Amino acid sequence: MDREVDAGVRSFDLVTEAWLPVQLTDGSSAEFSLRELFAEAGRVRRLVGDVPTQEFALVRLLLAILHDAVDGPTSIRRWRALWEDENSFDSVSVYLEKHRDRFDLLHPVAPFFQVAGLRTSKDEVAALNRIVADVPNGDPFFSMRMPSVERLSYAEAARWVVHAHAYDTSGIKSGAVGDVRVKGGRGYPQGVGWAGNLGGVMAEADDLRRTLLLNLVATDAGLLDVDEEDVPAWCRVPSGPGAGKESEMVSRPTGPRDLYTWQTRRIRLHHDGAGVHGVVLGYGDPLPPRNQHRAEPMTGWRRSEPQEKKHRLPKVFMPREHDPAKAAWRGLESLLFAGAPLSGGRAKEGPESVRPVVLEWVSALFHRGFIPDGLIRARTIGARYGTQQSVIDELVDDGVTLPLVLLHGEDLRYARTAVVAVTDADNAVNALGDLAGDLAQAAGTDRAVSRDAARDQGYGALDGPYRRWLRGLVAGVDLDRARTDWQRVAYRTVERLGRDLLDAATAATWEGRMVDTPRGPEWFDDTRADRLFRFRLGRALPRAWDGPQEAAQAQAHAQAEDGARAQAHAEDGARAQDGPGPRGGPDSKDTRVGSVRADQDTTVGGTDADVTVSEVRT
Numbered sequence: 001m002d003r004e005v006d007a008g009v010r011s012f013d014l015v016t017e018a019w020l021p022v023q024l025t026d027g028s029s030a031e032f033s034l035r036e037l038f039a040e041a042g043r044v045r046r047l048v049g050d051v052p053t054q055e056f057a058l059v060r061l062l063l064a065i066l067h068d069a070v071d072g073p074t075s076i077r078r079w080r081a082l083w084e085d086e087n088s089f090d091s092v093s094v095y096l097e098k099h100r101d102r103f104d105l106l107h108p109v110a111p112f113f114q115v116a117g118l119r120t121s122k123d124e125v126a127a128l129n130r131i132v133a134d135v136p137n138g139d140p141f142f143s144m145r146m147p148s149v150e151r152l153s154y155a156e157a158a159r160w161v162v163h164a165h166a167y168d169t170s171g172i173k174s175g176a177v178g179d180v181r182v183k184g185g186r187g188y189p190q191g192v193g194w195a196g197n198l199g200g201v202m203a204e205a206d207d208l209r210r211t212l213l214l215n216l217v218a219t220d221a222g223l224l225d226v227d228e229e230d231v232p233a234w235c236r237v238p239s240g241p242g243a244g245k246e247s248e249m250v251s252r253p254t255g256p257r258d259l260y261t262w263q264t265r266r267i268r269l270h271h272d273g274a275g276v277h278g279v280v281l282g283y284g285d286p287l288p289p290r291n292q293h294r295a296e297p298m299t300g301w302r303r304s305e306p307q308e309k310k311h312r313l314p315k316v317f318m319p320r321e322h323d324p325a326k327a328a329w330r331g332l333e334s335l336l337f338a339g340a341p342l343s344g345g346r347a348k349e350g351p352e353s354v355r356p357v358v359l360e361w362v363s364a365l366f367h368r369g370f371i372p373d374g375l376i377r378a379r380t381i382g383a384r385y386g387t388q389q390s391v392i393d394e395l396v397d398d399g400v401t402l403p404l405v406l407l408h409g410e411d412l413r414y415a416r417t418a419v420v421a422v423t424d425a426d427n428a429v430n431a432l433g434d435l436a437g438d439l440a441q442a443a444g445t446d447r448a449v450s451r452d453a454a455r456d457q458g459y460g461a462l463d464g465p466y467r468r469w470l471r472g473l474v475a476g477v478d479l480d481r482a483r484t485d486w487q488r489v490a491y492r493t494v495e496r497l498g499r500d501l502l503d504a505a506t507a508a509t510w511e512g513r514m515v516d517t518p519r520g521p522e523w524f525d526d527t528r529a530d531r532l533f534r535f536r537l538g539r540a541l542p543r544a545w546d547g548p549q550e551a552a553q554a555q556a557h558a559q560a561e562d563g564a565r566a567q568a569h570a571e572d573g574a575r576a577q578d579g580p581g582p583r584g585g586p587d588s589k590d591t592r593v594g595s596v597r598a599d600q601d602t603t604v605g606g607t608d609a610d611v612t613v614s615e616v617r618t
Contacts, residue, residue: 010106011104011105011106011107012104012105012106012154012155012158013033013100013103013104013105014033014034014103014104014105014112014158015033015034015035015096015097015100015103016033016035017033017154017155018031018032018033018036018155019031019033019154019155019156019158019159020032020033020034020037020047020058020159021047021048021049022037022044022045022046022047022048022208023044023045023046023048024043024044024045025043025044025045025206025207026043027045029048031155032044034065034096034103035092035093035096037062037208038062038065038066038089038092038093038096039089039093041089041207041208041209041212042086042207042208042209043207044207044208044209045206045207045208046204046208046211047059047208049159049163050133050134050156050159050160051133051134051163051395052381052395052396052397053133053163053166053167053195053200053381053382053383053395054133054159054160054162054163055381056166056195056200056202056381057162057163057165057166057167057195058159058162059202059211059212059215060166060195060260060261060298061162061260061261062212063212063215063216063256063260064232064256064257064260064261065092065095065096065232066089066092066212066216067216067232067256067257067260068095068231068232068235068257069089069091069092069094069095069096070082070088070091070216072218072219073216073218073219074218074219074220075218075219075220076218076220076221076364076365076368076370078218079213079216079218079365079370080370082213082216083210083213083370083371089209099234099235102234102235103234105154105157105158105161105269106154106269106271109238110238111268111269112158112161112234113161113162113165113233113261113263113267114161114266114267114268114269115176115238115239115240115241115266115267115268116238116268117268118176118241118266118267118268118280118282119176119177119268119280120174120175120176120177120185120280121175121177121185122185124174124280125270125278125279125280126174126278126279126280126281127149127150127278127279128149128150128151128152128157128160128276128277128278128279129149130279130281131160131161131163131164131168131267131279131281132149132152132160133160133163133167133392150277151274151275151276151277152275152276153275153276154271154275154276157269157271157275157276161267161269164193164265164267164281165193165194165261165262165263165264165265165267165284166193166194166195166196166264167192167193167195167196167383167392168192168193168196168264168265168281169192169196169385169389169390169391169392170189170190170191170192170385170388170389170390171189171388171389171390172186172187172188172189173186173187173281173282173283174186174187174280174281174282175187175282176241176242176266176280176282177241178240178241178242179241179242179243179266179282179283180242181242181243181283182282187282187283189388189389189390190283190286191286191288191389192264192383192385192389193264193265194259194262194264194287194289196383196385196389197289197319197321198289198296198298198299198319198321198382199299199300199319199320199321199322199380199382199396200298200299200322200379200380200381200382201298201299201300201335201356201358201359201378201379201380201381202215202298202358202378202379202381203215203358203359203362203376203377203378203379204376204377204378204379204399205376205377214358214361214362214365214371214376215297215298215358215361217256217297217357217358217361218361221361221364223297223357223360223361223364224255224256224294224295224297224357225255225294225295226254226255226256227251227254227255229254230253230254230255230256230257230258231254231257231258232257232258232260232261233258233261233262233263234261239263239266239284239285241266241282242266243283243284243285243286244285249285253287253292253295253296254295255295256295256296256297258295259292259295259296262285262287263284263285264283264284264285264286264287265281265282265283265284266280266281266282266283266284267279267280267281267282268280289318289319290304290307290311290313290316290317290318291313291315291316291317292319293317293354293357296319296357297356297357297358297361298356298357298358299319299320299356300319300320300334300335300353300354300355300356301317301318301319301320301353301354302317302318302319302320302352302353302354303315303316303317303318303352303353304316304317304318315350317353317354320334320353321382321384322380322381322382322384322396322398323396324384324393324394324395324396327398327459327463328378328380328398328399328400329400329422329463329466329467329470330422330425330426330459331380332400332402332418332419332422333419333422334353334355335355335356335359335378335400336355336359336406336407336415336418336419337355337412337415337419359378359407360409362376362404362407363407363408363409364409366404366405366407366408367408367409367410371404373403373404373405373474373475374403374404375401375402375403375404375471376401376402376403376404376407377399377400377401377402378399378400378401378402379397379398379399380396380397380398380399380400381395381396381397382395382396383395383396384396400467400470401467401470401471402418402470402471402473403470403471403473403474403475405473405474405475406418406473413479414473414475414479417473417479417482417483418470418473420483421466421469421470421483421486422466424483424486424487424490424540424541425459425462425466425490427540427541428458428462428490428491428494428537428540428541429455429458429459429462429494430455430536430540431494431498431533431536431537431539431540432454432455432457432458432494432497432498432501432533432537433451433452433454433455433458434451434532434533434536435454435498435501435502435529435530435532435533435536436450436451436453436454436455436501437450437451437454438524438528438529438532438533439501439502439505439509439526439529441513441515441524442508442509442512442513442515442524442525442526442528442529443505443506443508443509443513444508444513454497454501457497458494458497461493461494461497462490462493462494465489465490465493466486469482469485469486469489483543484543484544487541487542487543487544488541488543488544490541490544491537491541491544492544494537495534495537498530498533498534498537502526502529502530505526509525509526509529510525510526511525512524512525512526512528513525
C-alpha cells in the first residue's frame with residue numbers, strides 16, 4: 001500500500017510507537033506500544049487512561065487482539081494452558097506484525113479506526129473537543145484543559161479515537177459525503193457509542209496479563225454465542241462513510257471480537273506533521289443494545305417490560321447501567337446473582353436479570369480449580385449521559401474486592417451473607433437518615449434535605465468497613481459469626497454518627513415543636529428523636545446486641561451520652577430562665593411511660609411498628 005500522507009508524516013504505527021500509558025507493578029509509570037504491552041503484560045499493573053472509560057475501551061481493544069491472536073481460546077482447557085504458560089502472549093507479536101498496516105493511525109487508505117478521505121460537503125473540520133471527553137462542549141469549566149484542546153499528539157489522538165467509538169455522545173454530527181442517512185448536511189442522532197450503553201464490568205487481577213486472561217471467555221464455555229466468522233474491525237473491509245450494508249449487518253455482531261471493536265462512528269483525524277489539530281466525526285454502524293446479552297460479556301443485563309411492549313417481543317434484556325450515586329458494594333447483588341425468576345404465570349420465562357458473563361466465567365474457572373482461591377476485584381466503569389444523551393454528565397469508576405468463593409455458582413451461602421450484610425447497612429443508614437429528618441422537623445427545617453445528607457454520610461462511613469469485612473469472607477469462615485461481626489461494626493459506626501448529629505443539635509431542636517401527624521399533633525424534640533433512633537438502629541442490627549459484653553458497653557455508653565445531653569439541657573434551661581419564657585411543650589421532658597406510635601407516622605419515621613418507651617434501647 002502507498003504509505004505517503006499529505007503532510008510529510010509517513011505513519012504512526014501503533015504496533016511499535018508508544019501510545020498506551022501504564023502503571024507497572026512496582027508503582028512506576030511508562031508508555032508502551034502494543035507489541036511492548038503484550039510482551040511486558042506480566043509486569044504491568046494496569047492501563048492508565050485519561051478518563052476511566054478510556055481505560056475500559058482500551059482493555060476491550062486488547063481483548064479483541066488477544067482473542068484473535070490465540071484464535072479463541074476455543075476451549076477451557078486451551079485457556080488453562082494460556083494461564084499456566086508465562087510466555088503465552090508470544091503469539092501476539094506475530095499476529096500484530098501480520099496486521100500491522102491496519103494499526104497505522106495515519107495510513108492513507110485504511111487509517112486505524114478511521115475512514116480515509118472522510119469529508120463533509122463543505123470540507124468542515126471540527127475542533128478536537130468533539131472526541132476528547134474531558135473537555136465539555138461549550139462549557140470548558142472544571143477541566144484540566146483550558147480553554148479547549150487545540151492539538152493532540154498522535155499517541156493521545158489514538159486513545160481518543162478508540163474512546164470515541166466506545167463512548168461518543170449522541171446528537172447532531174457532521175454529515176459525511178457518501179452517507180445516505182445525511183439530511184441537509186447533518187447526521188441525525190443514532191445513540192451513544194456501544195460501550196456507553198453498558199454498565200461496564202471487568203475482572204481485575206494483580207497484573208495486566210492475568211486481568212486480560214480472566215476476561216478472555218473461552219468459546220466452549222457456553223456463556224456466549226460466538227460465530228466462526230467473529231473477527232475484529234481490522235480484519236474486515238475498511239468502513240466507508242455510511243453504515244455497513246444491511247445484508248451484512250443482519251448477522252452481526254458475530255461475537256465479542258466484533259463488539260469490542262464495533263465501529264459506531266466514522267472518524268477522520270486531520271494532522272500536519274507535528275500532531276493532530278482537527279477531526280471529522282459522523283455516525284457509523286448502528287447497534288441497538290437490546291438482547292445482546294449472548295454476545296456482550298462485560299455488563300449485567302435486566303429484563304425490560306417497556307421494551308418488550310414497544311418491540312412486541314416476549315423477552316428483552318437491556319444492559320444494567322451503573323448508578324453514579326451508589327458505590328459498587330451497594331450493588332453487589334447484581335454482580336453475584338442472576339435475578340430471581342419471575343413469579344406467577346411468568347415463572348417459566350427464566351430469571352429477570354443476567355449477571356456479567358465475565359464474572360460467570362471467573363466463577364466457572366474457580367469452580368473447576370483452574371485458578372487458585374483468593375481475592376478478585378470486580379471493576380465497574382460506566383458513563384451517565386444527560387440531555388438526550390448529547391453530553392456526559394458523570395463517569396463511574398469503582399470496584400469491589402471480593403473473595404472468589406463469593407462467585408461460586410453452586411455454593412451461594414457466602415454470596416448471600418455478603419448481600420444480606422448490604423441490606424443491614426441499608427437499614428442502619430435509613431435509621432440514621434430518619435434521625436436527621438426528625439431533628440430537622442423538631443427544629444422546623446427541611447426534613448428531606450437533612451435525611452438525604454445523613455444517608456450519604458452514613459454510606460460514606462460504612463464504605464471502608466464493609467469493603468474490609470467483605471475481604472475476610474473467605475472459604476471456611478463461620479458465616480453466622482461473620483454477619484454478627486458486621487452488624488456490630490455497622491452499629492458502632494452509625495451510632496457514632498447519630499451521636500454527632502445529636503451533639504450538633506441547635507437550641508431550636510432542644511425546644512422542639514408540635515408536628516402534625518396522622519394521629520394528630522405531637523411534640524418532637526431531640527430527646528424523642530434520640531430514642532426513636534436507638535430503637536430503629538437496634539431493630540435494623542439486632543445481632544449487634546447478641547454479645548452481652550458489647551451490649552452492656554453500648555448501653556452504658558448510650559446512658560452516659562444521655563446524661564451528658566440532659567445536663568446540657570438543664571444548663572440551657574437555667575440560662576433560659578433569664579430569657580424570654582420556658583422551653584419545651586407538653587411532652588418535652590419525655591419522661592412519660594406509654595404507647596408512642598412513632599413509626600406509623602411517615603412524616604416523622606417512615607417505618608411501621610408500635611413503639612413503647614420501655615422497648616426503646618437507650
